[in-house]
Amino acid sequence: MRVTIYNEYLHEVEAESVRRVYPDGIHAELRSAVLEHAPGAEVRVATLREPEHGLTQEVVDATDVMLWWGHKAHAEVTDAVAERVQRAVLGGMGLVVLHSGHYSKPFTRLMGTHGSLKWREADEKERLWSLQPSHPVLAGVPGSFELEQEEMYGERFDVPDPDELLMISWFQGGEVFRSLMTWRRGHGRVVYFRPGHETYPTYRNPHVRRIVANAAAYAAARFRRDESRSPETPALEPVPNPGKEHVLKP
Amino acid sequence: MRVTIYNEYLHEVEAESVRRVYPDGIHAELRSAVLEHAPGAEVRVATLREPEHGLTQEVVDATDVMLWWGHKAHAEVTDAVAERVQRAVLGGMGLVVLHSGHYSKPFTRLMGTHGSLKWREADEKERLWSLQPSHPVLAGVPGSFELEQEEMYGERFDVPDPDELLMISWFQGGEVFRSLMTWRRGHGRVVYFRPGHETYPTYRNPHVRRIVANAAAYAAARFRRDESRSPETPALEPVPNPGKEHVLKP
């Protein structure tokens, strides 16, 4: 499994409160989570300020599943790279969108919706409830678990109905949120997983780490195939006018 | 119900073979189909070559449901208008995408996928089978009906799994196609209905006309509301740190 972790990597550089939590960057913690559960994985890291955000066509082509963490600089991701990631998913690549990635370009392009939600940062408790313990993304995860402090995300989350709704969060302040969902898009699989605010050590929680790793394995590409074109196709059974010319031009 | 019919309106102007079938334009036939079943509807027409394709912000704001027929000039629809239509759907407007609209900008933006498919024009027979006769879009429509000549569209149709799969087509040449589907996106409803190639009198078929009119009524907006922003929201229950500042800047 070839994993590429995209991390915006600005908060950790700019804010002491974040650097204290993730001194080596959020990507380092995500990488260690993936490797803890999939020791044979090849993991690569890409960050916003690299050329093409580290997501050249070559990198994307050599990626089975991409993890995406971004927050304050979604707009700086170029449309060209966002489209490249979207097309890779449609061709079969997996995409695991984390936390504030709900507003990232690749995610909103794939969903077709705003991706908006309610939010609040108040050091409150989040408790995640599993709806499908037999699903591979929840293998080894208990029926519920708590994060002592997290940012709150509340419904209504503006996304299409998922193919699979796997977890719902309860928040201390009174909200709920669909926290773990999957959608098939083209030949690829998209997973959204809510927790992971930059000021809390969420990615060191063992259940969160397992879900991240499970999601990567679940979404990883089985093949890559470009389906952007619509081929004219000969009939398999007799038809009245097999050589008819299609009207496109006057 | 305020209906806006977008028709590309090029084939009818440019090709005698199409003008013969739809002398007043495809939009005229669609309008008469809607009015036949919803006599009180206000129906407006918009075409590609009008300023802003006839789809100004004022027109879109005053539309409960939009029908979309386009084929050879999807690329000429500006991104600004495509985004305007997309946002209107997310805010509650209905969108009924017809036939070759599978490749239109509003549809592919809302779906997030290529919208590709197989096709062939060979004057062959299409037979549509109803899967949910109790669904409002299929009210008054028999369990199956035939179109003597149509363009073939074949699977795999590159769209997200629909919320509702209502009809499947059988084609003489050996293919099948999911011909009538719905998706909720934001507060709006999208319907895709396959038949309607410009060289055949499909929109004069009574079952097709009824489905077009039913789909318009089903998808028509119940309200319009902009949900593009994510509001910070106060807690409804006590939280540890209600006044905490959110980290966004260094």
Place this chain on the structure above:
Amino acid sequence: MRVTIYNEYLHEVEAESVRRVYPDGIHAELRSAVLEHAPGAEVRVATLREPEHGLTQEVVDATDVMLWWGHKAHAEVTDAVAERVQRAVLGGMGLVVLHSGHYSKPFTRLMGTHGSLKWREADEKERLWSLQPSHPVLAGVPGSFELEQEEMYGERFDVPDPDELLMISWFQGGEVFRSLMTWRRGHGRVVYFRPGHETYPTYRNPHVRRIVANAAAYAAARFRRDESRSPETPALEPVPNPGKEHVLKP
């Protein structure tokens, strides 16, 4: 719209704590909720201890949508009546299952699952969040509302993934629950709506009343048709051996 309200009607007779809340029976409050929003509805009441629980074939045949409230005596509902209700739904009748009806025979037969869940009665607060404000069942209902005291139902709720997930509940004690869901079964529509414990005045809450009434209207039958049999059917196109006898007996 012809509505039949089934109420077990035992708690109100047997327990003072319930009679105090619903002196005329839960069915009386449900009837008034339906009539408040659908004044023209014909509403009939059926209770467990009537012959055939008040649900004779004639009553069921004359019902467009049935509301179901039961709790302690699900087992006393005969299999014959449970099957009659199930078949009516498959034929097109609507069924709105309330609260403890999650364990009723008609519901579990239609779902195919146990319908199990976690529960607790502790006078705690429930807050329901709307996911699809543009859905007809949520017309006129705010983005969230509270019930000061309710029984808690917690996930995992053992039901099939719904066709539509419309509300999620937050509970004071820490749980979440998918509180408003719909499933199409055959030609009929099933709605499950969680609140409604017998010791709280939940069915006098204006939002709950509106949802009950909306759900009844949404699920009400459009037609009734028996689809229990599988007809042998002649070919619509030429086939090699149209008169072939089907092997069923030696």
Place this chain on the structure above:
Amino acid sequence: MRVTIYNEYLHEVEAESVRRVYPDGIHAELRSAVLEHAPGAEVRVATLREPEHGLTQEVVDATDVMLWWGHKAHAEVTDAVAERVQRAVLGGMGLVVLHSGHYSKPFTRLMGTHGSLKWREADEKERLWSLQPSHPVLAGVPGSFELEQEEMYGERFDVPDPDELLMISWFQGGEVFRSLMTWRRGHGRVVYFRPGHETYPTYRNPHVRRIVANAAAYAAARFRRDESRSPETPALEPVPNPGKEHVLKP
């Protein structure tokens, strides 16, 4: 992977026309299909006329995935065994229902619907189209393939909307059918796969064999857990009245 193949095993015994095609029974061909693609699988066979149809509690408990082929004697399967299989699926066991199993007791109990459809035996051609080539059940299967002669099954197939629609069949005589679908029920996964009429050598087709084996692997249990009961559960957060007694009896 521990596989149990249930075969009614009457046609092969009673009808020369079937025995000629499946001299060792349909189960033998299914077993060889599974073992061809999953050489390490433990495969057991159960037939109708064995005590408890070969499906004792011990056998069911030791089964990760069950294949089900039955046709003329669904009614002879006892309710006790049907319920045992249903409960095993809800607890995590996989169930792959083949062809005429659409009317079997375990399948209709799990679906909650009639399972009815149109049919015809006329030696006609079936062509199956893949909608999701990247799905594990379709691994190694081409975009479409043909069966020269099969029984026809036509829509409307009376089942709940599937979680996953994977293949649609085209029939020479003019019908279509959703031929490969999956549903999660409880902790288990149900797969329905259409082809497999007893008078045709369908289970020797390499694509059919691969799908049968893939489906078994996909549906095989990850764990088994009884979720039939609804536990009273203590609050995780403070509630007003934690020791309150639940009203069930007068």
